[in-house]
Amino acid sequence: MTGKFGTYGDMAKKGLEIALEEINAAGGILGREVQYVIRDEAEREQVLTNIRDMVERDKVEFLVGIDSSGDSLKIAPVIEDELHVPFIVTHAATPKLTECKKRKYVFRVSMYEEPIDLAAAKLVAERYPDAKRIANIGPDYAYGYDSWKAFSTYLKKFKPDVELLEPVYPKLGTPDFGSYIDQLIAMEPDVVFSSLWGGDAATFIKQAVYKGFFKKVKVYLNAMLGATDTLKAIGSDVPKEAEVWGSGRYWFEYPPHDVYTPNKLFVEKFKKRYGEYPAYVAATSYTALYAIKHAIEKAYLLKGAWPTTEEIISALEGLTVPAPMGPVYIRPEDHQGVYEVFWGKLTLDPAYPHPVLKDLVIFGPGEVFPPPLTTVVEC
Amino acid sequence: MKAKLAVILLCIAALAALPKAAGRHYTYVTAEALLLGLVAVSFNILFGYTGLLSFGHATFWGTGAYTVAVLMVKFSKPFPLALAASLLTSLAAALAIGYLSVRHTKIYFAMLTLAFGELFYAVAVKWRFLGGSDGIYGIPKPTGSLISYYYVVLAGVAASLAIMWWITQTPLGLTLRAVKDNPMRAEYIGISVKRARLASFVVSGVFAGVAGALYAPLAGAVSPEFFSWTKSAEIVFVTLFGGAVSFIGPTIGALIYDYMRHLAMGMTEHWMLIVGSLLVATVLLFPQGVVGAAQAAWRKVRR
Amino acid sequence: MIPIELLIAQTINGLVYASILFLVSSGLTMIYGIMNILNLAHGSLYMLGAYFAITIIMKLAGGSPWGYLAAFILAPTAVMAVGAAIEVGLLKPIYGKPEEYQLLLTFGLILIFDEVVKLIWGPAYINFPNPGRFLGSIEVAGFEFPVYRLLLIALGFSVAWLLWFLLSKTTLGKKMRAAAADREIVSALGVSVPLLFTGAFMLGSFLSGLGGVAAGPLYTASPGMGIDIIVNSFAVIVIGGMGSILGALVGSLIVGLTRAYAIVIYPAIELALVYLIMVIVLLVRPVGLFGKPEEVRR
Numbered sequence: 002m003t004g005k006f007g008t009y010g011d012m013a014k015k016g017l018e019i020a021l022e023e024i025n026a027a028g029g030i031l032g033r034e035v036q037y038v039i040r041d042e043a044e045r046e047q048v049l050t051n052i053r054d055m056v057e058r059d060k061v062e063f064l065v066g067i068d069s070s071g072d073s074l075k076i077a078p079v080i081e082d083e084l085h086v087p088f089i090v091t092h093a094a095t096p097k098l099t100e101c102k103k104r105k106y107v108f109r110v111s112m113y114e115e116p117i118d119l120a121a122a123k124l125v126a127e128r129y130p131d132a133k134r135i136a137n138i139g140p141d142y143a144y145g146y147d148s149w150k151a152f153s154t155y156l157k158k159f160k161p162d163v164e165l166l167e168p169v170y171p172k173l174g175t176p177d178f179g180s181y182i183d184q185l186i187a188m189e190p191d192v193v194f195s196s197l198w199g200g201d202a203a204t205f206i207k208q209a210v211y212k213g214f215f216k217k218v219k220v221y222l223n224a225m226l227g228a229t230d231t232l233k234a235i236g237s238d239v240p241k242e243a244e245v246w247g248s249g250r251y252w253f254e255y256p257p258h259d260v261y262t263p264n265k266l267f268v269e270k271f272k273k274r275y276g277e278y279p280a281y282v283a284a285t286s287y288t289a290l291y292a293i294k295h296a297i298e299k300a301y302l303l304k305g306a307w308p309t310t311e312e313i314i315s316a317l318e319g320l321t322v323p324a325p326m327g328p329v330y331i332r333p334e335d336h337q338g339v340y341e342v343f344w345g346k347l348t349l350d351p352a353y354p355h356p357v358l359k360d361l362v363i364f365g366p367g368e369v370f371p372p373p374l375t376t377v378v379e380c
Numbered sequence: 381m382k383a384k385l386a387v388i389l390l391c392i393a394a395l396a397a398l399p400k401a402a403g404r405h406y407t408y409v410t411a412e413a414l415l416l417g418l419v420a421v422s423f424n425i426l427f428g429y430t431g432l433l434s435f436g437h438a439t440f441w442g443t444g445a446y447t448v449a450v451l452m453v454k455f456s457k458p459f460p461l462a463l464a465a466s467l468l469t470s471l472a473a474a475l476a477i478g479y480l481s482v483r484h485t486k487i488y489f490a491m492l493t494l495a496f497g498e499l500f501y502a503v504a505v506k507w508r509f510l511g512g513s514d515g516i517y518g519i520p521k522p523t524g525s526l527i528s529y530y531y532v533v534l535a536g537v538a539a540s541l542a543i544m545w546w547i548t549q550t551p552l553g554l555t556l557r558a559v560k561d562n563p564m565r566a567e568y569i570g571i572s573v574k575r576a577r578l579a580s581f582v583v584s585g586v587f588a589g590v591a592g593a594l595y596a597p598l599a600g601a602v603s604p605e606f607f608s609w610t611k612s613a614e615i616v617f618v619t620l621f622g623g624a625v626s627f628i629g630p631t632i633g634a635l636i637y638d639y640m641r642h643l644a645m646g647m648t649e650h651w652m653l654i655v656g657s658l659l660v661a662t663v664l665l666f667p668q669g670v671v672g673a674a675q676a677a678w679r680k681v682r683r
Numbered sequence: 684m685i686p687i688e689l690l691i692a693q694t695i696n697g698l699v700y701a702s703i704l705f706l707v708s709s710g711l712t713m714i715y716g717i718m719n720i721l722n723l724a725h726g727s728l729y730m731l732g733a734y735f736a737i738t739i740i741m742k743l744a745g746g747s748p749w750g751y752l753a754a755f756i757l758a759p760t761a762v763m764a765v766g767a768a769i770e771v772g773l774l775k776p777i778y779g780k781p782e783e784y785q786l787l788l789t790f791g792l793i794l795i796f797d798e799v800v801k802l803i804w805g806p807a808y809i810n811f812p813n814p815g816r817f818l819g820s821i822e823v824a825g826f827e828f829p830v831y832r833l834l835l836i837a838l839g840f841s842v843a844w845l846l847w848f849l850l851s852k853t854t855l856g857k858k859m860r861a862a863a864a865d866r867e868i869v870s871a872l873g874v875s876v877p878l879l880f881t882g883a884f885m886l887g888s889f890l891s892g893l894g895g896v897a898a899g900p901l902y903t904a905s906p907g908m909g910i911d912i913i914v915n916s917f918a919v920i921v922i923g924g925m926g927s928i929l930g931a932l933v934g935s936l937i938v939g940l941t942r943a944y945a946i947v948i949y950p951a952i953e954l955a956l957v958y959l960i961m962v963i964v965l966l967v968r969p970v971g972l973f974g975k976p977e978e979v980r981r
Contacts, residue, residue, distance in 0.1 A: 049600065049601065057405035057408065058405040058642075058646070071513065071603075075514075075517040075603075077517075082520075141506075142514055169950075176898070176901065176902030177696070177901055179699070180696045180947060183689055183693065183696070183947075184946070187686055200905070203810065204810075211820055213826075213827035234808075234810045234903075236812075427783075480962075488969045490786065492965045492966075495917075495961040495962045495965060496958075496962060498914060498958045499955055499958040502954035503955055506951050506954060613790050617787065617790075617791075620783075620787060649801075650801065652794045652795075652797060653795055653798035653802075655791075655794055658791075659788070659794065662787075664773070664776060664788070667784060
């Protein structure tokens with residue numbers, strides 16, 4: 002018998018492969034070789050179908066992955082009610098997945114959006130005490146609305162005198178942000194908070210640079226700017242006249258390699274094998290696999306035989322995994338992994354093939370993770 | 381006649397025995413395929429029988445599905461009530477859209493139905509009450525388990541097909557065919573072509589809504605893509621592929637298509653390439669569809 | 684209230700989108716007018732234009748400005764060749780057949796092209812090197828506009844004028860218009876209708892490909908970019924009148940500007956508004972603003 006996994010995305014695949022190789026080279030999990038099955042998330046409609054097929058037909062025992070928050074919320078009830086396999090989420094970031102009700106089979110080892118937004122609010126309150134007018138741009142779906150809700154709610158708490166301007170929500174995948182850029186400029190904001198991600202985040206910045214946006218807006222925060230695909234897309238179009246802050250679920254240079262070996266080893270192996278720096282989802286996928294391995298081993302130690310799904314779930318609760326992003330502690334109450342949050346400045350550095358984040362400001366999990374099963378977002 | 385009845389009973393028996401014999405995965409796929417088959421047959425009432433090509437049939441599939449989703453998830457209503465409500469919403473939508481559309485034909489009719497479909501899609505994407513682009517998820521199965529719900533789907537599909545078959549055998553059914561073959565002549569002998577087309581549109585839309593309503597608890601989630609013209613095109617394709625020339629052709633097309641889809645998706649990410657090529661091949665090489673081609677081959681063999 | 688400067692800025696943004704829309708829908712409407720075929724895959728040709736362009740710019744010219752110039756000429760030409768292949772290989776066999784076959788076949792092509800693009804160029808979006816780097820921006824009404832966008836508006840209007848000239852002043856254009864009105868007579872006069880058809884489809888493809896090249900630097904190249912533009916193009920040609928180039932121009936302006944203004948005035952209805960207009964036009968005046976009532980096709 003072997004363990005199988007289903008997951009998505011090219012970077013995720015790369016991260017998984019490294020983990021798989023390492024684990025299998027060391028004898029697998031308790032001597033069993035680990036295999037995986039990968040399905041593409043691309044077609045929204047196919048996600049549920051693929052997941053059902055993987056579990057029912059291909060008999061996968063664990064699911065790892067999921068990028069879209071919407072998809073994760075769609076899949077969770079099906080997993081909880083019908084499919085009954087542990088599902089370790091590695092990127093979907095909506096708080097609703099873990100904080101609205103406790104789920105049995107769903108876990109998440111990646112950061113969700115609320116701690117990052119809370120940290121952003123802290124950053125603005127501390128660094129820009131004179132900022133009054135705050136604007137927002139985000140994709141036109143739950144992730145966009147929730148990010149703004151979280152950020153603005155916390156900012157109001159830290160800095161009650163801010164004026165929250167009318168949020169702007171372009172459709173996900175909007176090709177032309179021209180109108181939105183002009184709208185934002187017209188609002189004359191001191192700070193613009195953005196929850197655009199992926200291609201949109203890059204497209205926005207590129208188009209904004211050439212429309213003089215950053216001459217008018219001096220502070221721009223974008224939670225998902227730390228993603229390597231976005232950074233590559235931005236290329237040399239890094240704004241020079243404004244302070245652009247980015248964050249993400251993992252930054253390959255944090256924790257610093259001279260201080261934290263797991264990250265050093267992971268990044269070196271990844272760079273050597275694939276010729277690029279790992280994106281966050283590679284790190285979180287890698288972490289997910291190790292979480293499963295450690296959980297199974299821990300449960301085995303307690304039981305003396307291959308553990309049941311229930312026993313594996315119990316072992317996952319309260320587990321700390323030495324992940325590339327730092328030690329990740331999986332809270333038993335909501336199955337959410339917690340670790341340090343960072344915000345860094347977008348900078349061009351010729352030593353790297355793409356822009357990077359520098360001057361990182363670090364927030365400990367205790368500072369920025371809301372207590373389990375609480376969220377400012379509507380459930 | 382007797383032979384046909386025997387075949388139908390055999391099929392039903394086989395479908396009823398499926399869960400025990402084939403397991404959960406194939407049960408799910410079959411239920412899904414049967415519902416696609418139902419919506420395709422409903423489309424064919426409009427297309428094969430009345431000669432109207434709608435590129436927005438998914439509008440009613442989506443209406444039925446969303447009605448059930450909203451009532452069951454947002455208002456916690458039981459499934460029978462939700463199903464009945466979806467009959468009403470599909471009826472209303474079909475009446476409204478049909479009334480406005482059947483005064484046109486051919487390309488204008490196709491464009492109008494497409495525009496309405498996109499309109500519904502746009503509303504579904506933007507309206508947060510309907511879940512926006514994420515849609516509505518967590519739709520429970522009324523009978524609790526997949527296997528038991530499969531029988532609900534089976535019963536629903538069988539009943540709907542039976543009713544639609546009966547309709548095609550009534551005077552209305554013959555009227556539709558007359559209208560399709562020669563609208564001017566039909567008008568001349570006193571048939572109100574517009575009314576006949578509207579009747580066809582409504583019947584077609586209502587059963588598409590039923591199919592969508594039955595599908596929502598099966599899938600567990602609905603999203604705006606349910607209204608998209610690409611879904612409408614899938615319905616049209618499946619109908620043509622199976623054979624618009626026969627009543628049950630579209631269902632055969634749906635079964636083959638859906639099984640293939642699951643198989644192909646398990647093997648490659650580029651499943652759409654196969655669908656696209658199949659579509660082109662069907663149009664160029666066997667526009668009568670699988671059933672039509674089988675019928676032609678049977679005739680050849682008989683000689 | 685919305686500041687007048689924002690409205691001016693939105694007008695420009697709307698005109699940019701309208702130009703790109705016009706490039707695509709003019710071809711679509713022309714093909715329909717002359718050949719009576721609604722080419723659903725027209726958006727795919729637009730997409731191919733963008734992808735060919737990025738290959739030319741990056742692979743052949745290493746990202747230099749000259750690559751852009753080359754792309755504007757070579758990419759649409761390549762798309763034109765693809766169009767010719769489609770018309771001769773796939774459309775000619777189904778000419779006499781009912782409309783649904785043509786619609787379905789061209790829909791099948793959309794699916795095929797989307798996947799082929801993913802296979803050749805990968806599923807991720809591809810960024811164009813920003814033309815702003817060598818073209819810069821100028822200020823209009825207090826907002827900065829990249830010169831590239833203004834050039835696109837100029838391109839749209841130039842193509843419109845060129846098409847008008849082609850169709851009304853040249854012999855070829857007259858033949859095309861004649862074929863649109865009555866195929867048989869044109870054939871009887873010795874004009875090869877099949878050749879004319881292929882030519883029309885090629886011209887339409889060229890225009891759509893050109894639209895893709897123009898849009899690429901603005902929007903990035905991604906599979907599925909064709910779907911968005913084709914649905915809006917339907918709205919354009921319905922509003923303007925199927926078969927009318929002037930209709931495509933006016934329709935593009937209406938759709939482009941409506942969307943631009945809606946974004947700042949009432950964003951929630953931006954998407955639905957265009958389809959609503961499309962429905963209203965189809966109900967009130969199905970032939971559109973400049974379309975001619977259906978002539979008897981023989």
